[in-house]
Amino acid sequence: MARFLIRRLLWLIPVMFVVAIITFVLMHMAPGGPFDKDPSQRQVDAVTQKALNAQFGLDKEEWLDFGALSKGDIVGFFDTQFFTYMIGGTVKGQWRCGFICGNLGLSFRQRGLTVQDIVLKPPEGKAPWDSKAGYSLRLGLLALFFAMLIGVPLGVVSALRQNTPVDYASLFIATSGVTVPNFVFGIFLIIIFAVFLHAVPVVPTSWDSPLVWILPTIVLGFGLLAQTARLTRASMLEVMRQDYIRTARAKGLGERVVVWRHMLKNALIPVVTIMGPALAGLITGSFIIETMFAFPGWGRQFVTAIQQRDYSMILATTLIFALLIQIANMTVDLIYTFLDPRIKVN
């Protein structure tokens, strides 16, 4: 077990590095920089631009400094934007440890703030879970609960009532959950519940009221709900035909006990295993939902950062999301061994 964990953790390093390289290449390929303005506007003047570049280490080479190498300066060869961010480097005469020390870097646009400040620090006078990461995490959890609480029973019922209207209704929900894009579904719900029914405001003035969480939770969780329902159904149908179910029925157990204790418990194994990656996906995958509902979360911040070419914010967010997903996958592998003793991690 320990060996497995260590090996998986060590594997994180090269994976993160590759993710970092790909992200870095892509974001620098996108036109424009963090301080660029509309071409019709007064641009940042050359002197200030130079000062800003120096302040943020943008005066260094992007990748590898061959100029320094030709002078025999090995340290200078790696003293570039990429390695300064990932490992560390000198910016404005001060050595700063990089991502490996948990330092996510200074935001290029929100000057004075580090990425940690932006993502983890709540607004003044608010609780820690009111930070942007906190908001996204809460929404992700709610969406996960929503998907599980509706998706699992829906799957169970449609398996027990296979090929009945209930099953077809569940199939309809599942298909629409997978096929309708969530931004279409989002505006659809906004129009129904906010504009026609006035049940919730279109734009919440505060996220302290639980009412306003409902729509984003539903929209975000709907896809997973659909997936869960289908998975539970398939898994239940599989289990229903097992010998031990027949045995349970044969020895005269009540239907409720058969379904709850013998079928559901075994049928849920595949469902539980998708929960980890699903949660990581929900927390990180809510970019569109967050922008649409003006949700003060990390996802919206990420979208904004991409538009603004806020390099450190983009890189940090991508890396952390990559890390989250890997940890989720690793956790699932571990959970597997608990759920099914026949599986060995080695």
Next chain:
Amino acid sequence: MKKSALFAIIAVFVALVVVACGAPAAPPAVVQTSAPVIQTQIVEKVQTGAPVVQTQVVEKVQTVVVEATAAPAAKEKVLRINLGSYPDIVDPQKSSFVNEIAHLNLIYEGLTKFNEKLETVPGAAESWKYNDKATELTFQLRPGLKYSDGSLLNAARYKYSLMRNIDPHTAGEYAAITDEIAGAPEWRGADLSTISDEDLAKLQATVSESVAALDASGQPCKEGADGYAQEDCLTLKLTLSRPAPYFHTIMGIWVSYPAKQENIEAGGDIWWTSPKYQIGNGPFILKNMEPFVRARFEPNANYWGDKAKVPIEYAYITDSAVAFQAYKNNEFDIIGLAAEDLETVKADATLSKEANIYPGSCTFAVMFHQKKEPFTDQKVREAFAMALDRDGWVKDVLRGLGAPTLTWIPPGYPGYKTSDSWGFDPDAAKKAIADSTYGSVDKLPEITDTFSDTPRNRTRNEWLVSKWKEVLGVDVKLNPVESTTYTALTKDQATAPQMFILGWCADYPDQQNWLSVYWKTGGFGERIAYSNPDFDKLVDEADQTVDPAKRADLYEQAQDLLIKGAPVAFMWNNVNSYLVKPWVTGLQLTPQDAGWAGAQVPTSIDIDASKMPSQ
């Protein structure tokens, strides 16, 4: 254990749903604004250690209580605006984007300010005067000015702000705007990695002399905190490195807004994120600022001028479809009108009355490179300009979100003068080609029209090319390039293409910003190699003339000269387009509105509750 955990989860979720459905009639938008501060405090105490969902339940109960006590009261008057993007930085000396300035303009006020006609009028300074050569500008501040927290505001505060703007450590994106101050470009441009502390101190000392805060007897005010407490420190004397009779106008924009030194130092790099440090002298007080959610501004009772009538709330919805729904749902009073909603709005009897579409602060033109053939020949430029139907352009290409123009300074700005030169005239255009040194279209060299390759730009440039083909019979090649390349190409005279579309937007309302800054030899217009000694002479003289009428006359002559030479084909002005609810009264629209309709004169706005829907 597992089962109980599952039950707990279900219980919490059910509680959430039940509580949420229990009070569907409560209009949260109104209720919560009535006592936002108290609410948060109570909730904080309750929240400690409680799990996420439960705290929300607690908060809801709180909301209901507030509603019960406030029930008979009328709807609170508050102006609710969707500003769009959340500001990246709200720091007077570092901000540069419209949505950031929309915050600063409410919290702070400069020495001067702009009225609804975009004239420069007294702000914190009650008067100002130039010396004969316009190389010295002396502001006299109003006595007894106060910050919103009641503390004294004097000239020493403005000195600090201007110094901070120029300081190379600040590296503000708009720092160059105060380069007329003697010594400013040198200090600002100092290379911090190589310069010695002594040299830097010397550069700073020069600027400090140029920005002198003086007391009643003309002596320099005290240094530091004593200076800020000095009541008779009411004179700010600026020494300029060259005549600049427009500089009092620059002192109306955000770079001189007097944020407090002690707050900036206490809050460090992130001081601007906290309302407690954003103590200003403007018509509003920043009460709270919650990233991505909202910001609330209350009228400032200590403001010297007309007091604001209603609080303002900004929201930050970037999805225009959602903002539009919220507006229709009466959740906003002012929103930006997006191009994709324009047709819907025009077709709707109510919404079409609520649409405010008026000229903005930019002028766009088809730029011709003055040193690249065939545009070296004025007749060719005239022909290309006269072949374009500006009204058709605005109607067909811009879909009504633009205003045709044949001149440079946009309407509403000082120096605006209508022109009828080089307007749409197919016959004259053909004749101009015949009169040119080329004689006919087939003798013209190859012409390409370069643009940054986006679907929108493609439509625009295809329209231009088809009109030239139609009217003149010229085949102009389209040359789409990738957008970074485009920006890089158009920055420099040597690489700038034969022709391309570009514009200019106002920094401050003065002719100098349009004519000298852009078209004077060495200005921004240098990219198309425009250089006219006669023009330079006129604007140089105007830039040194203190008498406003004489100055305006010189600029007018300069603009006439510019247009006469047909260096570019002036095409259109952008428009500000907003939807405004009928109960918003006293709105004063200016082209310079930053972020929302009426932003330039926010104090005149009121809300007529009788026109609001009862629901």
